[in-house]
Amino acid sequence: MEKKTEKKGASKRSKAPQNRPKHQQALVQAAAVLFRKQGYAATGTAEILKRSGAPRGSLYHYFPEGKEAIGAAALEAASKVASRTFRDLAANTESPADFVRAYATLLAGWMEKSDFTDGCPVATTVLETVPGSDIITPVARTSFQHWQRTIQDMLMSHGWHGGRARATATLVLSAFEGALIMARVEQSASPIHDTAEELAALLAG
Amino acid sequence: MEKKTEKKGASKRSKAPQNRPKHQQALVQAAAVLFRKQGYAATGTAEILKRSGAPRGSLYHYFPEGKEAIGAAALEAASKVASRTFRDLAANTESPADFVRAYATLLAGWMEKSDFTDGCPVATTVLETVPGSDIITPVARTSFQHWQRTIQDMLMSHGWHGGRARATATLVLSAFEGALIMARVEQSASPIHDTAEELAALLAG
DNA sequence: TTGATTATATAGACTGATCTGTATAACTTT
DNA sequence: AAAGTTATACAGATCAGTCTATATAATCAA
Numbered sequence: 186m187e188k189k190t191e192k193k194g195a196s197k198r199s200k201a202p203q204n205r206p207k208h209q210q211a212l213v214q215a216a217a218v219l220f221r222k223q224g225y226a227a228t229g230t231a232e233i234l235k236r237s238g239a240p241r242g243s244l245y246h247y248f249p250e251g252k253e254a255i256g257a258a259a260l261e262a263a264s265k266v267a268s269r270t271f272r273d274l275a276a277n278t279e280s281p282a283d284f285v286r287a288y289a290t291l292l293a294g295w296m297e298k299s300d301f302t303d304g305c306p307v308a309t310t311v312l313e314t315v316p317g318s319d320i321i322t323p324v325a326r327t328s329f330q331h332w333q334r335t336i337q338d339m340l341m342s343h344g345w346h347g348g349r350a351r352a353t354a355t356l357v358l359s360a361f362e363g364a365l366i367m368a369r370v371e372q373s374a375s376p377i378h379d380t381a382e383e384l385a386a387l388l389a390g
Numbered sequence: 391m392e393k394k395t396e397k398k399g400a401s402k403r404s405k406a407p408q409n410r411p412k413h414q415q416a417l418v419q420a421a422a423v424l425f426r427k428q429g430y431a432a433t434g435t436a437e438i439l440k441r442s443g444a445p446r447g448s449l450y451h452y453f454p455e456g457k458e459a460i461g462a463a464a465l466e467a468a469s470k471v472a473s474r475t476f477r478d479l480a481a482n483t484e485s486p487a488d489f490v491r492a493y494a495t496l497l498a499g500w501m502e503k504s505d506f507t508d509g510c511p512v513a514t515t516v517l518e519t520v521p522g523s524d525i526i527t528p529v530a531r532t533s534f535q536h537w538q539r540t541i542q543d544m545l546m547s548h549g550w551h552g553g554r555a556r557a558t559a560t561l562v563l564s565a566f567e568g569a570l571i572m573a574r575v576e577q578s579a580s581p582i583h584d585t586a587e588e589l590a591a592l593l594a595g
Numbered sequence: 596t597t598g599a600t601t602a603t604a605t606a607g608a609c610t611g612a613t614c615t616g617t618a619t620a621a622c623t624t625t
Numbered sequence: 626a627a628a629g630t631t632a633t634a635c636a637g638a639t640c641a642g643t644c645t646a647t648a649t650a651a652t653c654a655a
Contacts (some may be wrong), residue, residue, distance in 0.1 A: 208605080224518035227431035230641060240606045241642090247604090251642065304517060308571050312514045313429035315575055316506065325575050336503050355572065356588035360561060362568030366513050367560065370520055370530050376560050383561035387592040413631085435615060445632050452630095456616065560607090 208239035209247045217259035221306040222299075225256055225313045253320040256310055260321065263306035264328035270336055275339040282385035284339060285357060289381030292365065293374035301372045304365045333358055353388070360384055413444035414452045422464035426511040427504075428459055430518045458525040461515055465526065468511035469533035473540055478545040487590035489544060494586030497570065498579035506577045513536045526571060538563055558593070565589055 215237035218304055219228040234241055248254035270291070278284045296303055307328050314321045337354035345353065360380050367376035420442035424433040435457055453459040475496070483489045501508055502563055512533055519526045542559035550558065565585050572581035 206604090223522065224429065224431055226429055227518050229639070231639075241608090242606050242644095243604070245642070266414040301521065309517045311571060311575055312517060313432055316577060317428070322575075329572055329575050330429060352584040352588050355569075355584040356565060359568030359572055359581060359585045362571055363564030363566065364560075364568075366516060366567055367534055367564055370516055370527075370534050372521060376564060379557040379560040380564045383557050383592070387588070390595055434613070436613080443629095447619095447631055447633075450616070 188382040206247070208243040210254060211237040212239050212244060212247065213258045213262055216255045217263055217306055220256065220259055220310050221263070221304060222302050222309075227312045230255075250320060253314070253318050256318070257312060257321050257324045260307055260310060260324045260328060264324075264331065267306075268331055271332065271335045271339070275335070275342070281340055281343055281345075285381045285384045285388065287359065287360060289364075289377050292361065293368075293377045295376055296365070296368050296377070301369050305362055306370050308362055308365070329358070356387075357384060405549040411452070413442060413448040416469055417444050417449060417452065417460060418463045420525070421460045422468055422511055424467070424510060425461065425464055425515050427493060427507050427514075430515045435460075436564055455525060458519070458523050461519060461523070462526050462529045465512055465529045465533060469478070469529075469536065472511075476537065476540045476544070486545055486548055486550075486593040490566075490586045490589045490593065493566065494569075494582050497566065498573075498582045501573050501582070502579055506574050509574050510567055513570070515565055524593070536537070561592075563590060 206332065212233060216233045219232060219236065230241075230244060230368070234244060244255070245251065248258070271288075274284055274287050274291070276285050307325055310321065311325045315325050316322050333351075333354050335349045336357050340350040340353055341347070361377075364377045364380040367380075368374055391401045417438060420432065421433070421438045424437060424441065435446075435449060438460065439449060451461070455465070455497065476493075479489055479492050479496075483492050512530055516530045520530050521527050538556075538559050541562050545555040545558055546552070566582075569582045570587040572585075573579055
């Protein structure tokens with residue numbers, strides 16, 4: 186079982202530190218996209234490998250706990266992106282009503298661009314793995330709590346008080362979560378805009 | 391696939407173990423539970439067979455198009471149950487605000503009873519198969535549209551006007567859909583009640 | 596500096612289990 | 626017998642995960 190021994194290595198022409206965790210990030214990124222679009226169980230490790238360009242060995246090197254660990258990492262990555270979006274949007278809008286409208290526009294554009302094959306990166310995986318997976322469940326929980334808190338803070342910075350802000354933030358999150366599902370099924374951004382307009386009415390009144 | 395197997399009708403109403411579509415209904419029922427709890431792709435036909443007690447041959451006899459056809463049938467069955475619940479609830483509540491509170495109580499009890507392993511029977515399958523599956527996609531779309539329309543009618547029967555009733559019904563549906571996901575992740579009925587209370591405030595004001 | 600040693604990372608063949616779907620035989624009921 | 630249903634064996638594909646070998650980096654030895 187001899188293999189070609191390519192001695193071509195050893196050339197350290199570039200000191201670019203590109204070969205450290207070369208494939209780790211690619212794996213998470215690929216998994217995030219695939220899980221989001223087609224679900225957790227329907228996505229095989231082979232597909233993740235192919236899309237990321239990583240070999241099988243790397244997957245189990247970086248994620249000894251296997252597929253579930255990749256799922257958790259993908260959720261974590263997606264969660265951070267969304268949290269940052271929430272914060273940025275909160276900083277650049279003038280009222281809660283503005284905030285939900287702006288976020289709706291963002292989501293709608295995103296869904297349209299993907300031909301309605303995208304959706305919430307957390308929801309898809311969650312419905313297949315929570316509470317079954319001990320690795321994914323806590324990550325998902327933290328993610329939702331973080332989002333909820335970010336929206337709650339946004340409301341409070343506009344004068345809302347604790348208890349009501351908490352419940353309202355939950356409604357906002359629930360509504361967008363559901364609107365993404367409806368948009369996907371109806372292949373239309375309308376549910377997102379309808380939901381946001383009604384939310385805006387509540388937040389303004 | 392809907393106009394083929396129902397010619398015998400209710401000619402025989404004996405409770406006796408008559409094996410007409412004996413296994414057909416059991417298959418759909420088993421699939422509905424499993425898809426709802428653990429997802430579409432994660433549920434193998436073997437598991438459906440085992441839970442339903444049907445042999446493999448029956449599955450492909452009643453559903454020649456296989457797993458996707460069972461998925462569509464399960465969605466259809468679940469959709470009808472929910473529609474009926476909506477109508478019954480609408481008939482027995484005195485205002486839209488009452489309606490959402492009553493439905494929240496129903497959902498919360500259901501989730502608690504299942505230890506938060508249940509959820510919306512449509513959402514779970516949808517996120518894995520729409521728009522990929524040509525068999526499931528139209529069923530899911532019809533289901534959501536039917537629900538939306540039922541809630542819209544409820545609102546209009548309380549004096550709401552067309553345009554606003556449409557958008558508000560979408561919000562209500564989205565919010566409950568999302569609240570179920572959050573409840574599952576947080577292993578708590580609070581997101582459902584919080585969401586419903588905020589919705590009630592909007593509907594009352 | 597050079598050489599040896601260990602740790603990290605890449606690479607893909609391989610495994611046994613499970614997947615969906617098919618084929619065909621054997622009932623059951625009319 | 627004929628049609629409708631049940632029953633099981635089977636097939637090819639794919640599944641997640643393990644294995645061994647190799648390559649590159651970092652650390653230590655002289």
